[in-house]
Amino acid sequence: MTQIRVTVDGVEYADDVEPRMLLVYYLRERLGKTGTVVGCDTSNCGACTVHLNGQSVKSCSVLAVQADGAEVTTIEGIARDGQLHPVQQAFHDNHALQCGYCTPGMIMQAIDLLGDNPDPDEQEIREGLEGNLCRCTGYHNIVRAVQDAARRMKPGASADTPAPAAVAGGGQ
Template identity: 85%
Template sequence: MRITVTVDGTKYSDDVEPRQLLVHYLRERLGKVGTVVGCDTSNCGACTVHLDGHSVKSCSVLAVQADGSEVTTIEGLARDGQLHPVQQAFHDNHALQCGFCTPGMIMQSIDLLADDPDPDETAVREGLEGNLCRCTGYQNIVRAVRDAAAKMSGGAGPEAERVGESQQVAGGGN
């Protein structure tokens, strides 16, 4: 079956098997290996991408279902050498350890922030509940999402607040 799909701003037309999963099409045909194959059962969220602007687990979507759609992968987020604000927040807040879940976490976080630009900690945890991380304990991931939200809305974010707190403790503030 022939599909036409725009991935990370580039249009592709390819013949695919009707049963081929979107995650395998992205990785094997297009070389988008930042989209990780985790569990193949849609439980972990490592394969999360955006399909027409909304996050989906690409291991639960057939490539033919993406025909005529726009897909954004983790590789398509950075612009002109600048990381997306959520990518930058994950870096700044040390919100990764092994990095396996990170692409899916970032993609889901962007979708979460599109729906709720100022989530509290509970909203972040609930918004990411379909994405699993076995390394970080989620504290830094939650902090990164809240930091990105603040920076994307023009605020300083939790990272700047922690710097201010550490300056006060060190005698640098009141």
């Protein structure tokens, strides 16, 4: 066993872990962060995406011991004061989910994408999310949601301002 100290969603934890334990299992089984989904265990689907020291990573490809001393943010840790994160709200408002299995990873990757590029075009969004797979939506509403979130997150923008019809429209 190896002792680690890690801050997850603003709370510090100290635990003994098996050196081979994956971060995704540490988050789910030890800390109860079940919003971090196990999809493939091969880093192909992106469902387990979390932020490690502010950068998105697929937690099925990171050992828990590699997170020692780090700050991890999960899907459970991005809402503030009872308010959804703008990307979460945009996914909801734009119907950017169906079964919801990929949604936590998509949202975490989208937040990282928007941190690097606050005004991506459609192609940049598609490329920025290419490591996250969705089998249900066809990605159209996911792209719309990221565009909407980018608009909401611009300085001076109001999260309550309705999205333009082209962004808020239905259909996939």
